[in-house]
Amino acid sequence: MAQTKIGVIGGSGLYEIEGLQDAVWVKVETPWGAPSDEVLTGRLDGVEMVFLPRHGRGHVHSPTEVPYRANIDALKRLGVTDVVSVSACGSFREEMAPGDFVIVDQFIDRTFAREKSFFGTGCVAHVSVAHPTCPRLGDACETAAREAGINVHRGGTYLAMEGPQFSTLAESRMYREAWGADVIGMTNMPEAKLAREAELCYASVAMVTDYDSWHPHHGEVDISDIIAILMGNADKGRAMVSRLPALLGADRAPCPHGCDRALDHAILTAPERRDPDLVAKLDAVAGRVL
Ligand SMILES: CSC[C@H]1O[C@H](OP(=O)(O)O)[C@H](O)[C@@H]1O
Ligand SMILES: Nc1ncnc2[nH]cnc12
Numbered sequence: 001m002a003q004t005k006i007g008v009i010g011g012s013g014l015y016e017i018e019g020l021q022d023a024v025w026v027k028v029e030t031p032w033g034a035p036s037d038e039v040l041t042g043r044l045d046g047v048e049m050v051f052l053p054r055h056g057r058g059h060v061h062s063p064t065e066v067p068y069r070a071n072i073d074a075l076k077r078l079g080v081t082d083v084v085s086v087s088a089c090g091s092f093r094e095e096m097a098p099g100d101f102v103i104v105d106q107f108i109d110r111t112f113a114r115e116k117s118f119f120g121t122g123c124v125a126h127v128s129v130a131h132p133t134c135p136r137l138g139d140a141c142e143t144a145a146r147e148a149g150i151n152v153h154r155g156g157t158y159l160a161m162e163g164p165q166f167s168t169l170a171e172s173r174m175y176r177e178a179w180g181a182d183v184i185g186m187t188n189m190p191e192a193k194l195a196r197e198a199e200l201c202y203a204s205v206a207m208v209t210d211y212d213s214w215h216p217h218h219g220e221v222d223i224s225d226i227i228a229i230l231m232g233n234a235d236k237g238r239a240m241v242s243r244l245p246a247l248l249g250a251d252r253a254p255c256p257h258g259c260d261r262a263l264d265h266a267i268l269t270a271p272e273r274r275d276p277d278l279v280a281k282l283d284a285v286a287g288r289v290l
Pocket of ligand 1: 010011012013054055062063086087088089163185186187188226
């Protein structure tokens with residue numbers, strides 16, 4: 001049976017995790033450039049784990065400049081099977097309060113200044129992202145969060161904005177009232193799309209820091225308020241992550257939702273028309289089918 005390897009992408013406030021056995025920071029090179037930082041590898045409860053700080057230690061990369069393709073490639077290259085994305089977010093729902101976690105299951109992608117695919121001229125592929133997150137991995141995140149005593153909401157739509165500025169009041173109201181988004185952040189796209197292209201199970205845990213700017217009693221979003229909440233959220237995020245290995249187990253059955261077979265029928269470019277340079281770059285991401 002295949003072995004589980006959990007990849008955790010830590011967002012704002014979550015730049016390391018503790019308690020890994022044989023923990024070592026490792027530099028990974030990818031055909032898509034350097035990932036956000038070195039990755040922390042180790043084992044917890046007999047399960048291999050890899051941690052990558054999305055913005056780099058010390059928060060170096062802006063949401064637009066995070067090297068999303070290199071990050072996902074690096075995790076895949078290291079043998080990661082399941083990616084848990086942990087992110088700060090604003091909330092559009094009264095009941096999704098600062099300090100709560102939301103297991104996101106849908107996205108609205110409003111980003112526009114990022115590379116969104118590993119594929120392109122010389123190797124064209126179309127994967128489905130109708131269901132962009134993995135329910136099996138979401139189950140584990142939900143259980144882990146509940147066990148850690150976190151107020152967790154299952155299901156929610158994450159509006160991915162370009163940033164780095166926060167939304168205007170008009171945008172905030174539109175996303176909430178007309179578009180039905182539940183939370184807002186700047187990083188889960190194209191991350192989730194790339195994880196699907198790389199045949200990785202992907203779950204997004206959004207940690208609420210604020211009510212964006214729509215809320216009549218909370219005023220506009222303020223970075224100093226966010227930072228105050230972020231620190232507590234990061235501790236809760238670590239508590240959740242530390243429970244995942246025991247819940248997922250070391251032996252891994254194929255994903256019942258097909259995340260790990262997303263490329264089975266996705267590549268359209270005829271073998272004789274494929275660009276050998278691009279095919280070489282896809283060795284980790286799509287090596288299974290190329
Ligand atoms: C902390 S303020 C905005 C910043 O926080 C979120 O980052 P991440 O998703 O990596 O946790 C948000 O997307 C912005 O990048
Ligand atoms: N209100 C907000 N908008 C976008 N990204 C965020 N990250 C945390 N809070 C946010």
